[in-house]
Amino acid sequence: MEEGRSTASAIEADSVSLSQRRSNFIYQFTQQSLPACKPVLSPVWVVSVFFVVGVIFIPVGIGCLHASRSVVEIAYRYDVECIPAPFRGNKLAYIANDFIPKNCTKHLKVPRSMKAPIYVYYQLDNYYQNHRRYVKSRSDRQLLHGLEYPDIGLCTPEDVINGLPVVPCGLVAWSMFNDTFSFFRGVHELNVNRKNIAWKSDRDHKFGKHVFPFNFQNGSLIGGARLDPNIPLSDQEDLIVWMRTSALPSFRKLYGRIEEDLDADDTISVKLLNNYNTYSFSGSKKIVLSTSSWLGGHNNFLGIAYLSIGSSFIFVAFLFLMLHIQNPRSYVDTSNISWNWKHISD
Amino acid sequence: MYERTQSHISLRELDHESHQKIDRPYELLHVLEFSSSRRRMSVIVRNVENQLLLLSKGSDSVMLERLSKNSQDFVAVTMDHVKDALIEAAADEIERDLILLGATAVEDKLQIGVPECIEKLENAGIKIWVITGDKMETAINIGYACSLLREDMEQIVITLDSPEIIELEKKGDKEAVAKASRESVANQIRRGTLLLSSYEGRSVSPALIIDGKSLSFVLSQNLEGSFLHLAVSCASVICCRSTPKQKALVTRLVKKGTGRTTLAIGDGANDVGMLQEADIGVGISGVEGMQAAMSSDFAIAQFRFLERLLLVHGHWCYRRISMMVCYFFYKNIAFGFTLFWFEAYASFSGQPAYNDWYMSCYNVFFTSLPVIALGVFDQDVSPRLCLMNPELYKEGIQDILFSWPRILGWILNGIICSVVVFFFTTSSAVHQAFRGDGRVVDFEVLGVYMYSCVVWTVNCQMAISINYFTWMQHLVIWGSIAFWYAFLLIYGAFPPLFSTTAYQVFVEACGPSPFFWLGTMLVVVSCLLPYLLYRTVQTEFFPMPHDSIQKWQRETSDGRRGKLREKDTLLCK
Numbered sequence: 001m002e003e004g005r006s007t008a009s010a011i012e013a014d015s016v017s018l019s020q021r022r023s024n025f026i027y028q029f030t031q032q033s034l035p036a037c038k039p040v041l042s043p044v045w046v047v048s049v050f051f052v053v054g055v056i057f058i059p060v061g062i063g064c065l066h067a068s069r070s071v072v073e074i075a076y077r078y079d080v081e082c083i084p085a086p087f088r089g090n091k092l093a094y095i096a097n098d099f100i101p102k103n104c105t106k107h108l109k110v111p112r113s114m115k116a117p118i119y120v121y122y123q124l125d126n127y128y129q130n131h132r133r134y135v136k137s138r139s140d141r142q143l144l145h146g147l148e149y150p151d152i153g154l155c156t157p158e159d160v161i162n163g164l165p166v167v168p169c170g171l172v173a174w175s176m177f178n179d180t181f182s183f184f185r186g187v188h189e190l191n192v193n194r195k196n197i198a199w200k201s202d203r204d205h206k207f208g209k210h211v212f213p214f215n216f217q218n219g220s221l222i223g224g225a226r227l228d229p230n231i232p233l234s235d236q237e238d239l240i241v242w243m244r245t246s247a248l249p250s251f252r253k254l255y256g257r258i259e260e261d262l263d264a265d266d267t268i269s270v271k272l273l274n275n276y277n278t279y280s281f282s283g284s285k286k287i288v289l290s291t292s293s294w295l296g297g298h299n300n301f302l303g304i305a306y307l308s309i310g311s312s313f314i315f316v317a318f319l320f321l322m323l324h325i326q327n328p329r330s331y332v333d334t335s336n337i338s339w340n341w342k343h344i345s346d
Numbered sequence: 347m348y349e350r351t352q353s354h355i356s357l358r359e360l361d362h363e364s365h366q367k368i369d370r371p372y373e374l375l376h377v378l379e380f381s382s383s384r385r386r387m388s389v390i391v392r393n394v395e396n397q398l399l400l401l402s403k404g405s406d407s408v409m410l411e412r413l414s415k416n417s418q419d420f421v422a423v424t425m426d427h428v429k430d431a432l433i434e435a436a437a438d439e440i441e442r443d444l445i446l447l448g449a450t451a452v453e454d455k456l457q458i459g460v461p462e463c464i465e466k467l468e469n470a471g472i473k474i475w476v477i478t479g480d481k482m483e484t485a486i487n488i489g490y491a492c493s494l495l496r497e498d499m500e501q502i503v504i505t506l507d508s509p510e511i512i513e514l515e516k517k518g519d520k521e522a523v524a525k526a527s528r529e530s531v532a533n534q535i536r537r538g539t540l541l542l543s544s545y546e547g548r549s550v551s552p553a554l555i556i557d558g559k560s561l562s563f564v565l566s567q568n569l570e571g572s573f574l575h576l577a578v579s580c581a582s583v584i585c586c587r588s589t590p591k592q593k594a595l596v597t598r599l600v601k602k603g604t605g606r607t608t609l610a611i612g613d614g615a616n617d618v619g620m621l622q623e624a625d626i627g628v629g630i631s632g633v634e635g636m637q638a639a640m641s642s643d644f645a646i647a648q649f650r651f652l653e654r655l656l657l658v659h660g661h662w663c664y665r666r667i668s669m670m671v672c673y674f675f676y677k678n679i680a681f682g683f684t685l686f687w688f689e690a691y692a693s694f695s696g697q698p699a700y701n702d703w704y705m706s707c708y709n710v711f712f713t714s715l716p717v718i719a720l721g722v723f724d725q726d727v728s729p730r731l732c733l734m735n736p737e738l739y740k741e742g743i744q745d746i747l748f749s750w751p752r753i754l755g756w757i758l759n760g761i762i763c764s765v766v767v768f769f770f771t772t773s774s775a776v777h778q779a780f781r782g783d784g785r786v787v788d789f790e791v792l793g794v795y796m797y798s799c800v801v802w803t804v805n806c807q808m809a810i811s812i813n814y815f816t817w818m819q820h821l822v823i824w825g826s827i828a829f830w831y832a833f834l835l836i837y838g839a840f841p842p843l844f845s846t847t848a849y850q851v852f853v854e855a856c857g858p859s860p861f862f863w864l865g866t867m868l869v870v871v872s873c874l875l876p877y878l879l880y881r882t883v884q885t886e887f888f889p890m891p892h893d894s895i896q897k898w899q900r901e902t903s904d905g906r907r908g909k910l911r912e913k914d915t916l917l918c919k
Contacts, residue, residue: 032725037815040900041885050878053871064864073778119784123777130789132697140843199785201850206842247699247792248691252777254784290779296861297778297786302868305770309872316879320886 043324050317057310065303067293072114074268075123078106079285082274091279102274106287107267114262114291120192121252122177123286124278129172129246138170138243143233146211158223167214168233168243174217176242178225179276181255181287184269185262192256198240207233207240224276252288355391370394384408459650461493466653470739472609475583475600477593479616482557485586489553494582500545500552502538502580504531506559524563531563535572542579551581558587565595574603594619601625611652613638628652658732661739662725665892668748670721672756673811677713677804679760680767680873684796687768700793701847703837712801712830715822716808725814726892731899738891746890755880763807763873767799770869780861790847791855794834795862799869801830806870807877813896 028034039045080088082104087094094100128134139152146167152159155169183190213227213236227236234240241253262268270287278285290297348369349356355372372391375398380387386404393399402409406425413421464474474494478485482505489495506527514523538554545551554577556564564573577583578600585596593612597620601608610617610624615637621627622641629642630649639645646655688699698705732738741747775787775795787795805823812819834852842849856862885893 032723033729034816034818036725038725038728038813038896038900039815040896041882042897042900043886046882046886057868057871060864071778117784119779121786128693128695130692130695130697132692132695135697135789140846144843199854201842201854205849244788244790247787247789248772248776249693250777251788252786254786257784290784292779292782292784294782294860295864296780296782296859297784299774299776299778301770301774301776302861302865305774305868305872306864309868309875312875320882324886 043320047317047320047324050313050320054310054312054314054317057306057313061303061306061308061310063303064295064306065300067295068298068300068303071291071293071296071298072110072112073288073290073298074108074110075286075288076106076108076270077284077286078104078270078272078274079278079283081106082272092277095274095277095279104272104274106270106272108270108287108289110262110264110266110268113264114289116259116261117193117291118258118260118262119290119292120181120183120255120258121288121290122179122181122255123250123252123288124177124283125250125286126281126283127251127278128249129251130248134171135245138168138172140206143168143206143211143243144208146208147214158219161215161219164215166216166218167211168216168227168239171223172243172245173239174223176224176227176239177253177276179273179285181270181272183258184271185266190258190260190268192258194237194256196237197254197256198237199244202240202244203234203237207236207243209234258289372399378402386412456488456491457649459648459653461491463650463653464492464494466657466733466736470657470736471743472656472739473578473582475577475585475596477585477588477596477620479558479588479590480586482555482586485584486555489555489582489584494584495553496550499550499581500541502534502541502552502554502576504534504538504554504556504560506530506557506563527559527563528567528569531560531567532569532572534560535564535569535576538576539572542576551579554580554583556583556585558585558589558592561585561588561592561596565592565599570599570603574599578604590616590619593617594623596620597623609656611649628655653733654729657736657739658729661727661732661742664742665726665747666721666724668752669724669811670717671748672753673717673720673808675753676756676760676763676807677717678709679757680763680804681708681800683761683764684768684800687764688796691772700797701790701845703845703848704793704797707833708801711833712826713804715826716805716819719819719822720808720812723814723816723818724812727895728899731895735891735895738895741891759807759877762876763803764800766873767796767803767869770872771796771799771865774865774868775861781855781859785855790851791862793847794851794856795865798830798856798862798866799873802827802866802870803873806874810874810878810881 082102083091083094084100087100136154137156137158139149139155141149142152142155147165150165152165152169155166155171158166158171158174159169160166181192183192209232211233212231213229213233216229217223217226225238227239246253268289272287274285276285295302347355347357353374355374357370357372358367359370360366361368370393372393374389374391376390378388378390384404385408386402388400388402391399391401402412410421410425467474476485476489476494478488480488482503486495486501495501508530511523511527511530514526538552541552556573564570585592588596593610593616597608597610600606601624607626608624609626609628610620611628611630612618612621613630613632615635617629617638618641621629621638621643626644627642628644628646629638629640631639631645631647644655646652685699689696692699727735727738771792775792777786779785780787780791805827809819809823831852834848837845838848838850838852839845840849884890885897889897
């Protein structure tokens with residue numbers, strides 16, 4: 001690039017240099033000689049990379065473990081406990097019989113102080129909400145548009161009862177969870193906030209504001225909860241939470257939030273209605289109260305995994321360092337190269 | 347003849363009756379083309395009197411055979427005219443009393459760079475045969491000139507120019523000649539094999555030289571096996587006086603007999619058969635016309651460019667393709683097996699773990715471009731070093747990079763990755779909340795979580811496997827990962843009736859969750875750990891030749907550690 005040109009020739013020279021640069025680039029591209037970085041796994045590189053990763057992972061692991069351990073969780077399995085003694089032998093008969101009262105009161109002890117909000121979940125095990133037939137058995141269009149949308153073939157057998165269509169149709173809605181819980185600390189009932197438990201996008205865009213339950217649970221087989229036909233689907237948060245199918249056979253779903261603090265050693269009484277039938281497939285039900293941290297609920301796995309992986313990286317880094325110090329190899333030595341070829345030269 | 351069109355030939359003839367020159371057109375009906383086996387050419391014409399005439403010309407030996415019995419009268423006179431003695435007598439009268447002007451010599455030079463090229467290719471483990479139409483002395487001289495033959499090499503010569511055979515040929519008995527020739531060739535091959543066995547273990551094997559006549563007996567009389575056995579044990583083979591057909595037949599013999607890959611290089615029309623017969627045909631375009639180049643797989647301008655074609659591009663191509671195939675298996679196994687492990691937790695009902703569109707786009711958008719970048723652009727060693735170290739080429743000859751242990755190793759890597767991805771994601775997100783607001787992991791979130799881990803893992807695996815990072819590799823690898831998130835955003839913005847389980851899953855559920863990002867980082871690093879360990883141990887303690895070359899290249903580069911700017915010259919000088 002020469003200095004001191006007039007503007008006209010400067011523009012000309014610029015366009016020339018632009019085409020030169022472009023053809024230079026094309027030349028490099030077609031001749032496969034682009035400027036390149038060729039990383040090589042040299043010992044210094046390896047040791048430093050492993051060390052750096054280890055050094056990053058260990059504090060992250062400690063942070064995650066700390067977050068997980070700061071969460072206080074109370075889980076109580078009640079499906080067997082809540083069956084009165086005479087019916088323990090024939091659970092199915094118990095659960096199917098509407099005349100047997102399903103009330104049950106259990107006491108939970110709070111191990112450490114729990115700060116509001118405290119999340120209340122119900123946990124189901126051995127319940128394959130991710131089974132293909134089950135997942136298919138719903139109609140998203142009907143959930144959004146209601147009776148206007150007639151084609152609900154996928155919902156069989158829960159699509160038409162007594163000649164009339166069912167809203168919401170399908171097995172997923174039909175099997176909705178219907179145990180209820182209320183919590184007491186002494187005589188004072190803890191207020192459980194049942195609003196805002198579903199995802200906002202589901203409430204606003206997947207369930208219609210003008211769709212009402214119709215002909216629901218009217219058949220001979222009752223699968224779960226009944227729905228109030230006067231509340232539109234977008235406000236039926238329990239249904240929305242239930243309809244968001246889970247990934248694994250053991251899952252929790254949000255029931256509500258307790259907005260008060262609980263102190264250590266408090267005794268919480270849970271008055272629940274044991275309506276839901278998990279006995280016919282040896283499932284189990286649990287009631288869970290849990291606080292949350294920035295990372296979520298109580299699961300030490302992430303923290304422990306980070307710590308293990310981080311420490312193994314550091315261990316390997318040291319191992320390599322030791323081995324390299326013991327056995328230094330010079331790479332400028334070309335005889336080293338010819339040695340390596342003996343084993344492929346035959 | 348004064349005019350010739352496609353259909354007519356016009357001759358100006360002397361009419362017998364009027365003794366005048368008249369023009370007579372002949373209608374051209376058919377041409378029987380010349381061929382080297384027939385050695386004649388004929389045309390069929392119709393003259394003005396509506397007679398059909400066949401006019402034929404060819405070499406004298408061939409035409410005399412075809413004369414009818416009653417036209418022998420001109421034969422003797424014509425043969426007299428063609429007789430050598432008369433021609434010699436005529437030439438002798440003319441070529442007298444000459445003035446000496448000087449002396450000339452013709453040096454048919456080899457192209458520049460041919461000896462060096464051949465030496466490099468021999469160092470690379472490639473056996474070189476010369477099949478030429480020249481006579482034996484010329485071929486041997488060429489062999490010495492391009493260092494195929496060396497002073498200390500013994501030469502095994504198989505020829506039918508011995509006195510006994512020539513005697514028999516003079517006698518004219520074809521059967522006896524054939525029998526004796528076959529005997530002679532078989533004997534010579536046997537002698538050559540005996541000589542060879544006495545050379546076992548010595549560094550310099552002898553060279554084999556065979557002429558075209560012997561070659562025709564070898565190829566037609568079931569002597570191929572012994573000939574091939576002798577020939578492949580020799581350092582180099584020169585076939586002289588070969589016809590184009592023999593060139594092709596020898597190539598086929600080597601190809602089928604040894605089962606190795608053959609490459610034929612030639613520059614003339616007589617090499618076309620050989621070029622097409624070989625696995626790879628390289629045509630040199632230029633002096634002798636374009637026919638060789640047009641019938642070849644690769645066309646180059648000079649012989650010495652073969653060096654670069656094989657040692658640089660051949661070497662790279664082998665590496666790229668074997669690496670690409672192994673990687674393809676790996677990435678699809680890593681992806682597919684996560685679906686399989688998920689089925690174990692969905693009671694094998696066939697429910698896929700991911701949204702349909704994620705799965706459809708996996709091989710198209712999120713993991714395809716890096717593979718293409720690998721298969722087209724990867725370079726393990728710079729061109730200069732490829733040319734300096736021809737021994738690197740042996741990696742390809744011995745198929746080291748695409749052996750069963752390697753393929754199975756990559757498949758195992760894929761399975762391990764899928765196991766780590768699935769079990770780490772499901773163990774970290776069992777049923778507890780994954781965000782500060784108490785929400786739990788559901789089917790949609792787990793799908794995105796696992797899929798992001800898979801996409802990150804296979805792309806980072808690519809990043810640590812390739813040896814050559816230009817801006818393009820950076821763009822496609824990190825771009826593919828970024829494109830996944832962009833896709834998720836765009837797809838999630840579509841109405842829920844279309845995007846079903848992906849509706850706003852990233853924006854609302856996964857994106858704001860630190861657990862999601864920390865989990866992804868953990869899974870990706872854990873998946874890559876086995877491969878990193880393997881590679882480090884292998885390069886450190888059991889380096890393969892190209893690893894050593896790479897390290898050597900890096901240590902002796904200009905002081906910038908970790909980067910090497912290569913602006914190689916285009917052709918080797």
